[in-house]
Amino acid sequence: MKPNDVILQSVTKVAVVIIFTFSVYLFMNGHHNPGGGFIGGLSTAAAIVLLYLAFDIEKVRENIRIDFKKLTAIGVLLAVCTGLGGVVFGKEFLTQAFGYFELPVFGETELTSALIFDTGVALAVIGTAVNIILSISEDR
């Protein structure tokens, strides 16, 4: 007989939405406020681990079809490519560029290449953290 986890599972469904929203908030505000790629990635990984705790590992793996080892590699690749972008334009490695753009919804927004680097950091952190938890929890 399966254990009855209704309360834990239904609260997890609400809480995970809040945690994902808050981690996106932390990630996007890293330039001017406390936050950034590392802590945004870690809180995203915490939400994924909460999903693994409340539901089966197999069930989550069916619904989030991401290979977290590949996600780590993509993150590192993204960070290195952002650094190489400075070299392409004749500057030093990891030179960042920024500019102000008119976006349709947000109005005038400051976009920097540091955001892409931060995305790489966040993906690498998510991949590493979830991968560690999964490899500890799995039976041989």
Added chain:
Amino acid sequence: MNGITEIITAIFILIGSVISLLAAVGLVRLPDVYTRSHAASKSSTLGVLCVLTGTLLFFLMSDGYFSIRLILGIFFVFLTAPVAAHVICRAAYRNNAPVADTMVEDELKEYYELHPDYKKKSVVVEETTVQVED
């Protein structure tokens, strides 16, 4: 900043910290897992909520800054703390945690006797076979 702001926020934070202190006293004084969880979950949740509300009101009235993070924190604590207490209590009951002798009736016991697979009978070390890799 005027005096009323300080008085209101000070009252909120004082109430919150006193309730948290009561939760800690209940955690020390009460006899078993379930009564301790009853003290710790409810009153510490209310204490944290009072402190967060006081902080929210302080920044709202003194700086005019409405912190959405504090609202989110209040909602999140209110949502998750009772569930954590529920999960801890159920894990304790399934593992036959000792109950205080003031307990009169155990209604949940009949349910678990109907469905014996739910509850561990006692602490039994399961036989495990260790496979040695070649």
